[in-house]
Each structure stands twice: as C-alpha cells, then as structure tokens.
C-alpha cells in the first residue's frame with residue numbers, strides 16, 4: 001500500500017519475519033491443539049513454545065501467560081473476573097484510559113457492582129501520586145486500573161512505583177500495557193502487578209491475538225467458558241498462527257529494541273523540531289513532546305485554529321498521509337477524543353496524533369510536516 005503510514009498506535013504492519021514464522025501454521029500444521037494425535041501434538045507444542053518465549057521475555061513463568069483475542073479481551077477478563085470473583089467494591093481508574101478499560105469499568109458501575117472513582121490528573125494528564133496514595137489509604141481491598149502508556153497523548157506512568165504502592169496498600173493492580181508491550185522492557189519481578197496485557201498487532205504481529213498475564217498468587221476463574229483450552233482459563237480453539245506470530249513479533253521487538261527505540265526517537269524529535277519551525281503556534285498535547293515521559297512512538301500535535309481545521313485529517317489523507325485524529329468532544333456528542341477533552345483543550349483547535357514505527361523514515365516525517373504546513377498555508381519545503 002502506497003502512502004505514508006503514521007498511525008502505528010492504531011496498528012502496525014506485520015513484520016515479514018513474523019509472517020514467515022506463521023506461514024507453516026496456516027498451511028501445513030493445521031491440527032487442533034486439543035487433539036491427542038500427532039497433528040494436534042505438534043501444534044500444541046508450538047503454542048507452549050510461544051508461551052515460554054513470552055514468559056521469558058517478561059521474566060515470569062509460562063503458567064502466568066494466557067493467550068486471548070487481543071488487548072480488549074485481556075482487559076475485560078482481568079477486570080471483570082477480579083472484581084466479580086474477589087468481591088471488589090471500590091475501583092480507581094483515570095478518565096484517560098482506553099475504552100477497553102473505561103467502558104468495562106463504567107458498565108460495572110452502572111450495574112451497581114462497583115463504585116468507580118477517578119484519580120486526579122495534572123494539566124498534562126499525569127496521575128497525581130499523592131491523590132493516589134490518599135485514595136489507597138482510605139480504600140482497602142480495592143482495585144486500581146491505570147494504563148502504562150497512553151495511546152493518544154503518549155504519557156507514561158511509573159508502573160513500577162504504582163505497582164509497589166498498590167502492593168503496600170493491599171490493592172489489586174491492573175495495568176493496560178498494550179501501548180508499551182514489546183516497546184519497553186517489562187520485568188515482572190520488579191513490576192508488582194496482578195495483571196498486564198499485550199496485543200500483537202501493536203508490535204508488528206498479527207491482529208486478533210494478545211495475552212493476559214495473571215500473577216500466580218492472584219487466581220481467577222475463566223471469563224470465556226467452554227473447553228479446557230488455556231489450562232481451563234479460556235474456552236475456544238486457539239488462534240495458533242496468531243499465537244506463534246505474537247511470540248515471534250515479541251522476540252524480534254526485544255532483540256532489536258534499542259536500535260528501534262533510537263531510530264524512532266530520532267524521528268519523533270525531527271517532527272517536533274520541524275513542526276515548531278514550520279507551523280506557527282503549534283503545541284503538543286499531554287507530555288507527548290517530552291521524550292523522557294512519553295512513548296517514543298506517539299506525538300500528539302495541537303494545531304492553531306484555522307478554516308482548514310475540520311478537514312485536517314481528510315486533507316492529510318488526500319496527500320497520502322495516514323494519521324489519526326482526536327478533538328475535544330463537544331458536550332452531548334459522543335464523537336471526539338475523551339482524552340483530549342479531559343485535558344481541557346479548546347474544541348476549535350484540531351489535534352492530530354502521529355505515531356511511528358521502525359519502518360518509518362526521515363522522509364516520511366518531512367513529508368508529513370510539509371503537508372501540515374501546506375494545509376495551514378505556511379511555507380513548505382526547505
């Protein structure tokens with residue numbers, strides 16, 4: 001597909017190396033992993049090998065990794081099973097979580113199962129740690145769900161610190177790590193979370209497969225009932241080639257992490273500098289322009305109001321650039337970004353999220369900046 005793809009927080013291209021690893025399980029090794037004959041056994045072995053690979057990268061035990069259909073299912077499973085089965089009544093989250101978490105918790109609140117509180121955020125969207133501590137100290141036997149890396153503005157939470165705080169106060173800690181998984185190192189001996197999650201399509205693996213880590217000391221019962229797959233924790237014939245692809249993608253990501261991080265950080269930096277030079281009044285949402293406190297893969301740009309505002313993404317698309325939008329919700333409307341709205345950004349300022357990957361080049365960045373500048377009637381190429 002031609003064009004410049006700068007929407008990698010939405011999904012990433014499949015790595016050809018991952019596809020090669022998946023191919024035999026699409027064409028030749030088609031047995032059902034639950035079958036006891038040789039066709040089944042060879043496929044079962046591939047699933048368990050994948051589980052061991054994921055566990056090793058996260059410095060944990062394979063018995064704590066459960067494959068799912070993706071991040072949304074993993075978040076639902078962790079939250080709903082923990083809350084319902086552990087009798088949790090008080091939950092803390094933030095208003096800028098992904099809907100996989102937010103809508104799940106709001107549903108449980110609506111049906112009267114929990115009281116849901118929101119941790120205060122500062123003006124950049126960072127969690128107020130003192131408020132978190134206060135809440136934990138007055139809400140024993142609770143659950144906290146806070147994401148590691150925000151998919152829209154890129155803010156990074158100190159997941160290790162929050163996990164230790166929750167441990168200290170006896171709260172269950174769930175973190176949606178979909179945007180940081182395989183982009184950062186997660187050492188589960190240091191992160192004291194009961195659950196974290198991953199989705200393969202965010203790190204050059206296939207779509208429709210992910211996993212949930214469940215700490216061994218925090219036993220829960222299944223979310224999806226059915227057969228005995230995933231050690232009785234998730235019924236349904238496994239997405240075998242997806243699981244193989246997930247593990248391969250994760251191995252590649254860890255193998256090349258430093259190189260890719262440096263490359264992508266360079267691209268993000270380039271975009272920040274060029275936008276500042278070419279688009280008067282440009283600003284950046286949340287902490288996304290702060291390389292130390294945000295995902296290196298995400299830059300959320302806040303553009304000055306203009307006649308072209310409404311058409312920005314459309315015009316970028318016409319110029320062959322795929323990025324993603326997100327304006328503040330106007331009240332009563334369900335369109336727009338709940339994250340940007342929460343930061344109190346003026347609705348008339350258009351916001352665009354550019355998100356990067358290992359396949360992007362400096363030329364992609366320059367073309368995107370020139371396109372934005374052109375749309376804004378500013379000077380173009382240097």
Ligand SMILES: Cc1ncc(COP(=O)(O)O)c(C=O)c1O
Nearest residue numbers: 070071072098100151178179199
């Ligand atoms: C932070 C976050 N959580 C959860 C999800 C949902 O993951 P999936 O698309 O695999 O269900 C996404 C995907 O956009 C995400 O960015």
